[in-house]
Amino acid sequence: MQLRFDDDVEAFRAEFVAFLDANLPGVEETTERPTSTAHMPAWARRWQRLQFDNGWLLPGNPPEYGGRNATLLQQFVHLEELGKRHIYHSFNPQGLGIIAASLLTFGTEEQKRRWAVPILKAEITAALGMSEPGAGSDLAGLRTRAVLDGDHFVVNGQKIWTSGAHDADILLTFVRTDPDAPKHRGISVLVIPTDLPGITRRPFGSIIGADDLDFNEVFFDDVRVPAENLIGQLNKGWHVANGSLGHERTMLWLGFADRLDELVADVRPATPLERDRYATLAMDAQALRLLGSAALARAARGEEDVASISVLKLFGSEAVRTASRHALLAQGSAGLARDGHSRPFEHMNLDWFFASWFDRYAHSFSGTIAGGTSEIQRTIVAERVLGLPRV
C-alpha cells in the first residue's frame, strides 16, 4: 500500500500535463457547444485529432490507434489528469469508449481501418444500438431481425434510447440473426451507416426538457446492410456485448468520482443537516477513489476482477445520486430554476456538469439506469461476489 505512484507513472503524468498546457483549446474556440453525445463541433474534432496524433487519446493503445502502449497505471493517471482539469475525454463518449473499442477487439483489419480509426480521429461519430422497447435490462431478449439475403443482411425492427443516433454516422447495432436458438446464442452485431435507405431516426426529449435531444428511437425498415459489416462471428454477438460493456469498465468509476469531487467543491452546507450530509458526500468521494484504486492495482497485477467493477458502479452511481439530491434540496425554492448554473463554466467539459441543480440530479439517474441498473448490479454482486444462489 502506498499513497503515491512510482516515479515512472508520475513522469508519464508530467509529460501529459505538459501536452495539455501547450495544446488545450482556449475558451473562445469552444463557443459552439456539443448538443448530443454524437455531435462534435469542429473544435472538439480538432482537439480529439490532436490527441490522437500525439498518442494521448487512448494512451494504452498502440500509436496507430491513438496511443503509446501505456501501462494500466499510466492510463489511469491520464484519465485522472483529465478529470482534475475538468476536460471531458471525448464528446462522442460511446464512440470512443465502447464502439471503437469493440471494433478494435472484435473487428477485422479492414473494419478497424474503416470505422475504428475514423471514430478515434473524430472524423465520424457513432451511436450504440442495443436497447429496444422490449429489451432493456433483459438485453438478450432483443428482437430487431437481420436476415442474410445474398451478400446483405436485411434489417427490420426498432431500437430505443440510442443516444446521439440523429447526429451519428454509424450505429453499432445488436440484431437477432437466429430466432430459433436460445436467446443469448442468436444475436449478431452489425455496423449500420445511418444514411442507408430504410432508417428513420427520431430524437425525443429527456426529462430535462423537450429540447434536450440525445435519446432516439431508430426504426429499421428493410435496411440492406452489407454482410461485411458483421462484427465478430455470426450469432456470437453476446460475446461482443459483454466485451463492449466490459471496455473501459475498469475505469468507469472515475466518472462518478469526478462528479462527487465536483459536488464536494460546489456544495456549501449551511444547516446542521446539510453539514452532516456534506460529510457523507466527502466520505463517499474518498471511499470511491480508494476502492477504485484498489481495483486498479489488482487489474495492474493482471487479476481478473469483473465483479468488483459492479460494486464500484453501484456505489459510485448511487453516491452521486444521493449527493445530487441533497445539493438540490439545500437550494430550497431557488432550486426550482430551470436555467442557470451550479458551478463555474468549464469550456472543455459537458454543459450539464455545471447546469442547474435539477439537471444534475436528473442526470445522476443515467448512472443508476444506463449500462445495467442498480438492481441488476446488486443481483450480479450477490451472485458473483457473494456467491448467493441464482435459482
Place this chain on the structure above:
Amino acid sequence: MLFELDSDQQLWRTTIRDVLAKECPPALVRSVADQGADPGPLWRTFAGLGWTELTETAEAVELAILLEELGRATDPTPYLATMTWFTPLAPGVLSDGQTGTAVLEGVTAHRDPHGDEGWILDGTGHHVLDGDRADWFAVVTDAGVFTVPATEATVHRENVFDPLLHVADVSFWQVRVGEESRTRADVGLARDIALTGLALTMVGACRRVLDLTLDHVRTREQFGVPIGSFQAVKHKAVDMHVAIERATALAYFAALTIAEQDPRRATAAAMAKAAAGECTTVVFENGFQLFGGMGFTWENDLQFALKRALSGELLLGGADVHRARVTDALLDARAAAPAAGTTSEERHAAAV
C-alpha cells in the same frame, strides 16, 4: 496511489487468519462469554507471537490488518486497548505481556503542594475500555498525559450488553504521581490511532456478520429454495457488502496516513470511524433481520460480532459526531484556501 495490500501484507493477513482459526476459534469466544473462561492464555500467545511489538507508526498498516482480523474473530483479549489506546500515549512503558488502556476524560491534574515537581490526579473516567483488567493507565488531563500503574486507581467493571466487552469506571482519589510519569505524547496522533483501531475492529466484526449471514442464507431453505435466492435477501446482503467495502477502504486509508505521516490523518481517522459506524447500522440490521428468529437467540454466535460492532459505534463518538468533525475540517480548509476558479457570468455568457 496504490491502495491494495502488497504481497507481504497479504501473507501477513493469511498468517493471522491461520493463527486465529487455531487459537481464537468461535468455541473459545463462546466459552469466555458463557463460562467466563480466562482469555489470559490467548493474550500470552499474542505476545509470544510478537503481536504486541507492532508499536511503530510506520507499521500502522500491518497493525490495521491484525486489528481487522481480531475484530472478525471477536478477540476477547485487551489487545485493542493496549495497542491503540495506551501505547500511542505512553510508548515504551509496558514490559513483556503487560496490558494498558487510556482514561481519556474525567481526571484533572494539579501540582502537588507538598512534593516538589509532583502532581495529584483526581476524578473518574467512565466507560474505559478494559479499565478493569489493564496493568497501566495513560491518563489524559489538561496538564498532560500521565502513566499510572493500575494499582493506584479504583476500578469498577460495568455490566454491558456485550458479554465479551470489558468496560469500567476508573477513579483516582488524590493519587500522587511524579513528574517523570508525565509523557510528551502526541495526543492528536494517539486519538487518531484509537479511532482508526476501533474502526478496523468494527469493520472486521461487520465482515464476520456478513460471512455468517451468507452461510445462513445459502443453506436455510423456505418455500423449497435457499432464502439466498430471493432477490430481497440478495440485495440486503449486497448493501452490507458495499457498506463494508466503503468502511474498510476508509479505515485502511486512515492507517496509511498514520504510517506515512500524511497531513490528511485527522480527517481520515474521523472518516474511518464515521464510516465504520454507518456500516455497523446497515450490517447490524440486515444481518440480524436475515437470520430470522435464529438471530434473536443467545446460542447464535452472530451476537458476538453484532455486539462488537455496535459497541464500537458507542465508544469514542458515533458516526454523527465524526461526520461533524469531517465537515468542520473540510470547510475550515476551504475557508483557508478559497477555490481558484470562481463563478464567472461572462464565461457562461461567452459560451451560450
